[in-house]
Amino acid sequence: MLHFVTTNKHKFQESALFLKKHSIPIDHIYLECPEIRSDSFEEIAANAAEYAYKRIKKPLFVEDSGLCIKALQSFPGTFSSWTLKKIGLDGILKLMKSIKNREAEFISVIAYCNEKGIKTFKANCIGTIAVRLMGIKGFGYDPIFIPTGYTKTFGQDFKLKNKLSHRVKALEKFASYLNGD
Numbered sequence: 812m813l814h815f816v817t818t819n820k821h822k823f824q825e826s827a828l829f830l831k832k833h834s835i836p837i838d839h840i841y842l843e844c845p846e847i848r849s850d851s852f853e854e855i856a857a858n859a860a861e862y863a864y865k866r867i868k869k870p871l872f873v874e875d876s877g878l879c880i881k882a883l884q885s886f887p888g889t890f891s892s893w894t895l896k897k898i899g900l901d902g903i904l905k906l907m908k909s910i911k912n913r914e915a916e917f918i919s920v921i922a923y924c925n926e927k928g929i930k931t932f933k934a935n936c937i938g939t940i941a942v943r944l945m946g947i948k949g950f951g952y953d954p955i956f957i958p959t960g961y962t963k964t965f966g967q968d969f970k971l972k973n974k975l976s977h978r979v980k981a982l983e984k985f986a987s988y989l990n991g992d
């Protein structure tokens with residue numbers, strides 16, 4: 812059995828749903844891993860996977876993700892969780908108020924650890940920051956993120972999120988690796 816170590820139930824649900832379709836059942840381990848301070852999603856995820864593996868000693872993965880806004884030099888990036896707690900979605904919308912370039916990307920890095928070591932899988936989802944909150948589905952920045960080519964936010968259209976999100980794309984790479992494709 813493969814274990815997903817996360818304290819975020821949304822991340823677990825999205826991942827379990829996707830991996831089930833690829834015949835990879837997963838188990839949820841609710842363990843808080845210390846998060847190192849870094850600009851690199853890979854470094855943070857790999858560090859957390861190493862920490863978790865030392866304790867659990869079973870094949871597992873963790874995921875580190877965040878939102879990078881182009882006009883804000885990729886802020887909040889690896890500080891997405893902290894930023895959301897401090898200034899919320901309204902704070903982000905205020906920062907973006909007079910900014911025309913609303914391009915942003917979500918990034919997801921999965922770090923898989925087993926007895927052989929750590930392997931990472933990275934993916935992104937490009938879009939724009941909405942001008943107001945739209946939708947209440949999902950979590951985090953979902954109500955303000957509109958993927959490129961669509962008009963609804965992830966917070967409005969969860970099916971869309973489960974089709975093309977950064978997490979789903981990273982999971983696709985991970986599933987191919989596990990299934991030996």
Ligand code: IMP
Pocket residue numbers: 819874875876877878891892895917949950951952953976978
């Ligand atoms: P971490 O990966 O636990 O460090 O947290 C990442 C943070 O980025 C989350 O708390 C969310 O605020 C944000 N985030 C990551 N993925 C998503 C997503 O799929 N939708 C919305 N926000 C996300």
